Amino acid sequence: MTKLSVNINKIATLRNSRGGDVPNVVQFAKDAQRFGAEGITIHPRPDERHIRYQDAYDLKPEVYTEYNIEGNPIPKFIDLVIDIKPTQVTLVPDAEDAITSNAGWDTIKHKDFLIDVIKEFKNNGIRTSIFVDPDLHQIEGAKETGTDRIELYTEAFAHQFSLGNKDGIKPYMECAGLANTLDIGINAGHDLSLDNIKFFKENITGLLEVSIGHALIAESLYLGAEKVIKMYLDKLK
Ligand SMILES: CC(=O)[C@@H](O)[C@H](O)COP(=O)(O)O
Numbered sequence: 001m002t003k004l005s006v007n008i009n010k011i012a013t014l015r016n017s018r019g020g021d022v023p024n025v026v027q028f029a030k031d032a033q034r035f036g037a038e039g040i041t042i043h044p045r046p047d048e049r050h051i052r053y054q055d056a057y058d059l060k061p062e063v064y065t066e067y068n069i070e071g072n073p074i075p076k077f078i079d080l081v082i083d084i085k086p087t088q089v090t091l092v093p094d095a096e097d098a099i100t101s102n103a104g105w106d107t108i109k110h111k112d113f114l115i116d117v118i119k120e121f122k123n124n125g126i127r128t129s130i131f132v133d134p135d136l137h138q139i140e141g142a143k144e145t146g147t148d149r150i151e152l153y154t155e156a157f158a159h160q161f162s163l164g165n166k167d168g169i170k171p172y173m174e175c176a177g178l179a180n181t182l183d184i185g186i187n188a189g190h191d192l193s194l195d196n197i198k199f200f201k202e203n204i205t206g207l208l209e210v211s212i213g214h215a216l217i218a219e220s221l222y223l224g225a226e227k228v229i230k231m232y233l234d235k236l237k
């Protein structure tokens with residue numbers, strides 16, 4: 001079964017745009033879970049452009065599904081996650097000024113760092129996932145880090161799919177096959193949407209979780225969040 005984790009970063013973007021508390025991030029997370037979301041994902045970036053560190057604390061008592069906090073493991077992020085103890089932490093090697101996540105880890109170059117950071121989170125009872133490109137060498141490197149899961153960075157797939165090229169799924173199928181062989185859990189995310197999610201899900205064996213935000217929130221502007229979440233759940237069956 002593939003769980004749908006709704007990334008609510010863009011709810012915070014809209015809230016911050018006027019300086020008030022509308023839309024309320026916590027209320028949206030509660031409603032998303034009520035509509036069927038099986039997880040809530042946030043990505044508190046160092047500049048707090050959308051999700052603020054305080055949001056991460058405010059959400060903790062209200063997320064009764066799976067709580068996934070994503071980010072670059074800088075010291076203040078590590079402290080935040082250890083303090084909150086979400087279900088899962090997803091480590092993303094984003095530069096502070098990145099407009100969005102745009103690359104996976106070099107699990108070979110950063111092996112020793114990732115081993116240490118992953119061990120610290122696991123010692124605190126937090127499931128770990130690391131954001132990786134669909135590259136077999138990076139999957140092999142991920143195994144060496146001791147991570148529970150990988151998150152396949154799906155922008156390349158989504159872009160090719162939007163161009164009508166379904167062959168973009170092939171590297172992801174190969175990496176999923178290797179991850180399953182190595183007993184690494186498989187998550188996926190970035191630019192997944194109502195258009196591409198069913199094809200992706202059907203071709204990835206052992207897909208445990210997809211985290212979807214940007215497209216889901218945009219689609220919800222037209223169709224409503226409850227209907228969109230239920231549409232994703234139907235496509236993930
Ligand atoms: C890791 C990933 O691909 C997304 O969670 C990304 O963090 C979205 O970030 P923005 O919402 O800031 O684009």
Ligand SMILES: NCC(=O)COP(=O)(O)O
Nearest residue numbers: 007189190191211213214
């Ligand atoms: N990890 C991916 C995520 O949480 C949401 O990415 P996107 O759907 O906003 O591109």
